[in-house]
Structure formats: C-alpha cells, structure tokens
Amino acid sequence: MEMLKEKSLHLTVEKLVEELQKLDNYNHFYEDFQIIAASYDVTLEDFKNTLVAAVHQGSMETNLRNAIFYWLRNHDNNKQIVVREEVTQKESLDYLRKAQATWERRIQKSLESMCEEIGIPLSSQRPNADKDDISQKWNELSNYSTNLERLRPVYAPKDFLEVLFSLHNPNYRMFSEEMNWDFTYIPLKVKTLNELRYHYRDIAAADLLLGLTALTAVSSGPILQGEQDRIKLGENVLINGYAPVCQEFLKLGAPRSLRGQLWAQILGSNAKSSKQQYLELKERVINYDMLIDKLITKDVQLTACNDDQYFVFEDVLYQVMLCFTRDTEVLSVFNNSSSNPILTPLYGIPPGSAVYPPNGVVPFHGFTMYAAPLCYLFNDPIPLYFMFRGLYLRYWFRLHEISSHPQSILGLCILFERLLQRHETKLWTHLINHKIHPIRVVFKWLMRGFSGHLPPEQLLNLWDLVLAYDSLEVIPLLAVAILSFRKENLLQVDTISNIECVLADLSSLNVMSLLQLALKGPTKI
Template sequence: MLMEEGSELSLTIAQIVQRLKGSHLHSQIERQAKLIKCLFFLYSFQNLIFLKTSGWERQLQNAVYRELHVQLPPSHPTAPPEHLKEPLAYMRKAQASWEKRVLKSLNSMSTELGVPLARMRPPVEQKELTNKWNEMGTDEPDLTRFRPVYAPKDFLEVLISLQNPNHDSSEDVSVRSHWGLIQVPLNVRDIPQLVWTHVDVWFIAIGHLCVSIYLFENEYVQMGKKVVLEQDSAAAQQYSRQGCSTGLRADLWALILNSTNQPQDVMHYEQLTAGVIQHDLLVDNLIYKDVKLTASNDDYYFVFEDFLYQVLLCFSRDTAVLEHFKYNSATPPKSFIQGRGGDEECAVVYPPNVAPLCFLYNEPSKLYSVFREMYIRYFFRLHSISSSPSGIVSLCLQFERLLQSHLPQLFYHLRQIGAQPLRIAFKWMVRAFSGYLSTDQLLLLWDRILGYDSLEVVAVLAAAVFAFRAENLMEVTSLASAEAVLADLSTLKVMPLIQIFLFATAI
C-alpha cells in the first residue's frame, strides 16, 4: 500500500515538473538564474536557497498549488487516455452522444441559414468591428434566424436517461432511491459528511454570536489583507471558506486561481481580440443572442454587456482552453477557419457565461484571465456528463438524496403532484445560481466554491432553498404553483440558509 502511494506521489511530482517546465514562470526563473551566473536546475534540492533569496519561491509554490488542482487524477500507468477523462464507459458514451446531438444542431443551423461555422472577415468588416469594440452593446443585429442549440431542460432529460448497465437498481436497500429522477449509483456525501467538511461555516456562525460583529469583521479584513500581502494561494483558499471581504475578493480569487495579469497575459488577450476581429464564427451569433436574452435584460448585469461580448468572444478563440479537455469527459466542439482545417491551433471552442465576475474586475484582460481559470477548474463540470463529485450528475443526485433523506414528506408530496424537485432546481445548479441570487449573495456562494475547491455547495444550497420554502411547498398542487413559490430567490441570504440546513438537520 505504501509503495503504491509512493508511486502515485512520484508520478504526480513528475507530471507537475513536466508541466511547469513549459511555463512562462519556468522561463523567467531560468533567465534570472543565468543572469546571476549560477548553476541552476530548477527542481533540484540545491536551488532552494536561490529560490528563497530571489523571491521566486512563493510564485513557484502557487504554480505547484494550481497544478495540484487542475492536473489529471492518479491512474494506472497503462490506462487508456479516455479513462483519464472519464473512468465510467457509460458516462463516456452518454457524453459522446450528447456532443453529437449538439454538433448536429450547429451543423444543421449552418446549412439551413447558409452561414459558415467560421470565415475570415472582409477588411471593411474588420475595421468596423475594431471601431465599435468597446460599444458592441449598442449593436442590434438581426438574430431571429438563430435558435439556441439546446435548453437546460434538454440537458436534464439526457441526465435522467443515464443508466449503468452493470447496476441492478432492484438491489438498492432504500426504497427512496427510486423517488428521484437520477438513477445512477454514484457516491455523494450526505449531511454528516458535509458537516465535517464544512465545519468552518459553523465556526463563522458562532464567531458572529460570540463577539462584536464590527470587531469580528474588522479583524477578519485585516487577516485578509495579510493573506493578499503574503501572496499565498493556499492561505487565500482557506480564507475564502469563511467568505471574502468585499474589497479583497478580487485579489483573493485571483490569488486562489493563480491568475496573474502579467504582460504576457495582456498580450495573450490582445491576440485573442485580434482573432475575434479577423474571424467571424457562427457561434458568435449565439453568444450575441444569449447575452441579449439574459444579461441585457438583467437588473444586475445589463451594464456589463460590452464586457460580456468581449470576454466570451475571446474565450471562443482561446486554444489554451483545449488543455483542460485532458481531464474533462467532453471533447471540444471545433470549427476551423476556411483554408486551415485540421490545424489544432486554429480550432475554436464554445463558451459559457461570465457576468458575475464583471463586478470584481474592470480590466478586460484580468477579467478574462480569472474567468478562464474559473471555467477550466470548476464550471466546465456543470456542462458535461461525468462521474466527478463536482460534476452536474453528482450534484443532481446529491440534491435529490439530501431532500429525500431529510425532507421525505416534502419530496414525496412534490413527486406525487408531478413537480419533481430536480426539474425546478436544475436551472439553478447548471448556472451555479448565476442570475437567480442577488449579486452579493452569489459571490458569497462562489467564495465557498473556491474555498472548498468543490461545487457541492451548489447542491446543498438548492436543497436548503426547498427546505426554507417547505411550508409553502407543502400547500401547492401543481408544478406551476411550485415553480411560483420558488420563482424569486433574489431576497435569500445564502450562508444562513446553508448553515441552518446543514447544522440544524445534523443535530
């Protein structure tokens, strides 16, 4: 057993070293080492003194910490590549089938409308887009011909249909396992396990009761400033578990994600911007339509419309995002610029939403850098089929089991009237509650996602919302009336709901 653990550790170290050797940080350290004419092999023990005295130690620690969060999980050396992406064959098959469906929809739209998936913009069009780059929200293109590729309910139906061919559900011990819509046998944590993991949430509640709120918050802000000053990613993540101070959140999140805004990052963003100006993609129209239908009509996000276009259009051209598909069950949908088909560097991928981050970052390159890291670390799991504990399948199952176990009467009542709870909560979870909570509460929720390095809190909050409205929900007689009870979440306070649900239920 110890030998196996040692082997896994050695493999992990080797993978991290290999990845860092190709990074900009490695080049910077190596360049400085050569300047001071020292014999330098970055990962040998003898150079610890150099790293400490030169100031690179903390940056290297943060880079390693990031790699530990995004690298491939340990696996058998002879495991095929697809097993690294997703170990369960039926999940891989379902994801592949879903991708074919989405791609078929895109290709059909391209054929029907006579719009290519990707084309070079004429010089006149490039100049026009350059001039209005910071005012794209004022543009009103005719998007009536373009239809959404899929709706959340379509994705939910795919998840509901998932079945493990090697599992006989009749062998389940609990009858309640059949109440929900998700019928796959995955291990998800129940409240006692969640309480143990999220004990910090309990301590923060006690802290508010035991000391002056002003004193507590003042000391907490000072602690946050110290964390930012120390530039320690691990400390920032630990701090985020109890919620970030409003004025420090942007710096803390960037630190947790090891998202810098160095000249090379700004240059990369400018290159992506140039790519948007040079090439027109079919998916650009879908991005325009999505932003127009959502953020443009949102009381919180409409002011960021220009930022949203810029970041999402750039994201769709960023080939660096392809790296995360090594540990994502999905395969990126791609189109190729005409005349450059088959060139991986010219492939484009299709993105999600970014609006809440606009409240934290007013510099486009910084906003983009943080958004990309948030997506490839967390939010991609909400849009792909996998067995990951933070994947949307596990979150749906966890939500249903939490309700079934701790609010069985409510769950059974809603099920009997045709208002399965997941059909209501799914749209919240697939967007990590973006667009449903007030902005300050949404950011507090995302603090915990970063702090605990997990999306489980999304499922917990969804269950907590049902618990909070349980009395009213027990009176409803239809799906429509249940949806009406849960239509407005903008007045809810995230942390009190989670604390009450986790700890009151556990007692």
C-alpha cells in the same frame, strides 16, 4: 533503504520539474530564476547553498510553492481518467461515455443545420469594412449591428436535463415504464449530510462569517470592527502571496475590496503576464466571423441584458465571451473532461481536422451567466477574462457534460436528491405524489451555479465557498436548504408552475445564514 528514498525523491523531483515546464507561467518563472542566479548574492564558490538562500529571501520560493499548488490541483482534477487495455478512457462507465458522444453529435448536427437554415458558414474571414467597424466599436459592441432574428440557442438547461433522464444503466433492471424519481440506478458515490458537515465545518463553527450581515440594515460596532480585522488580515495574506493561505482565508468569506485579488491568487490567473494573449484573442475576433459569435451575442441579450443586475455590463460581456471562443488554451479542459471538442470541416482546412469553435466549447442558453457576476469584481476586461477562464477550466465545465465525476452535474443532481429525500422526506413525498420530479425544480440553479437567480453579492458569497473548499457540492446543499426554508409554502401548492412561483424570487435569502443553519442542525436541513 536511505538510497532507495533518495532515488525515489530524485525521481519525484524530476517528474515535478517536467510537469512544471508545461505550466503557462513557466517562462516567467524561469526568467526570474535566471535573474536570481546571476545576482551578486549567488557565488560560484558556493553556488548551491547561496542559490538556495537567495531563493528563500525573495518571492521565488512563494512562486515555486504556488506553482506546485496549481499543478497538484490540476493533477487532482485529472484523476478520474483511467487506463484500460492500454487505451486512455476519460470516462470509466461505458454507457455514460456513449451518452456523452451521442450528445456531442446532436450538438454538432444542430450547429450544422442552423448554418444551412440561415445560409451562413460556421467560420469565415471578415471583410475589411467589417473589421474596421468591429474594431472601432470594440468598447461599445452593443452598437455593432448583426442580424440575430433567425438564431436560436443550441440547447437549454431543460434540454440537457432530458438527456440526463434518458440515461440507462445496463446493469439496472427497469421494473416500470413510469417516471423515475431519482438517479439511484446510476452508481455514483456522493457525500452524506454528515460528511458535508465535516467538510464545511468551518462555516458552522465560525463566530464571524462575512456575508451573514449583508442584509442587515444597521450593523453593530463589534461586527464592523470584526470586518475591519478581516480586511487587515486579508491584506497581509495577499502580501504573503501564498495561494493555499488565500484559500484557507476565503473559508470565512471575502471582504468585497479583496475578493478579486484573492480569487486570482487561488486560481493563478495572472492577468498582467497575459495581456498580450488577450490582445491576440481580440485580433482573432476582429479578423474572423463565426456562427458562435452570433450565438454568444444572442445569449448575452437573452440573459444578462434582461437582468436588472447585469444589463449595464453588456459591452464588457461581449468582449469577454467573444475572446473566450477563440482561446485555444481552453482546449486543455478536455484533458480533465469526459467530453470532446467538435471536429468539423472548415473552409480551407482538411475535413475532420478543425476544432469548432476554436476553444471547443459550444455555449448553451445561459452560458454568459458564468461570467456576468465577475463584472462586479473587475473594472478591466483583461483580469475579468482570465478570472472567468480560470473558473471555467476549474469548475464550470463540469456543469454541462455527462460524467461520473462526483463534481459533475450528474453527481450534484444525485447529491441534491439524496439530501432532499433523506432529510426533507415530507416535501419529497409531496412532490412525488403530485408527479413533480424534484430535480426539475432546481436544475437551472445547479447548472448555472445559481448565477442569475441570486443577487450578485449573495452569489459571490456562494462562489467564495466554491473556491475556498475547491468543491461544487455547496451548490446542491444550498438548493436543499432553500427548499427546506420555503417548505411550508411549497406544501401548499401542487403544480410545477406554482412551485416555480414560490421559488422565483430569491432576493430576500441570505446564503451564509442558510448554509450555516443546514450545517449546524443535528438532523434536519
């Protein structure tokens, strides 16, 4: 039995080492390990024991633990992929997989028709004069002239919602052609309110939850002292450098001064070792012009530039989003995603062999808002970029694909509907009686993770919880809590336009207070 255990452990270690070699920071990790092995602390006479002791003494052990932590997270992110008849399927439900493929073809046709209509290629090399111009204006890209008049977003959240409404489960018989009021015909398991309360139990039980007093004009002495204690504890957590401890610390909120560092540690986004990669992406932007660039520029202008909280970050958002379109490492997201990148013929490349855009992600209207709030965390575009990329690869990609994963936009919609129907029945019935689909009211909140709808500080408090609990389920929970909080006003109106007016301004809401109320109550949201 002992021999079997040793063999099993040995095979597990071999598999783990093989997987660690695929990580982005493996080369840096290996170089540090070589330095330790060549140090005076390691002797040839007792190589194994002295090497292990040297690893324990420095930061190598923490780095190794973090590497395993990141690998386990990525492995868990990929667990929905199943193997059937020796063919790897990224989506287990056939009708969802077909719907996603149809949606991707629709996006591709939209891009190609836009190129024909405007008369520009999907991608081309920039003329030298244009290269010099964009290089000189890199830090002021808002002054870089480009014609965007005839451009339109490829799709908007409302277009994607219509696609979700059109999903049809072949095992479910439709008894009526009338509109469906929920997604009950899609067999996805989501958490109940009791299960959410257990998952987020630390929020409900917290005596000091950073963010609860954000809207208080004058804070009392004990609260200020409590915040100072949290800052000191957070600094010690960062010195330790262990990602799971940072994640646990984040469950009670992050001090503003430490939030960026905590998030970077949890996601493993090491900007220092990736600076060269960012500069290479910048060069690709300078050397090649793409239709996607214009769509990104248009999106920044239509969203962040029209927002009082984000318009000052216009230039840095251009830099971050344009570099993102060239980042081929983003293609790794399709290992976890139910979607596939678009393959299209490009000039000088054989048909069907080029991914477009290079990162495989076609932006929708509002895509920029995944990055805009991060401008409050970083002054430098390089750590901002890698933080944005880390969040997208871990969470945001699920918000614009058709998938049965419980963290997908479809799963979040189902979670919202079931919570609202069961715990705010009067409001649910009111909406149904006036032919208002409940999900239409909040879908834009869900698909953008509330970015652009909540004030930045409140939004960052919400995203703290997304990272701390490694779950997007807090987003539909907050959506239900907001509707519950404004229920009396919502019951007084009977049209979708008036409901949107009631919910248009969320600036007075406190995210942590609403979530704590929702998670503490015995039955009601």
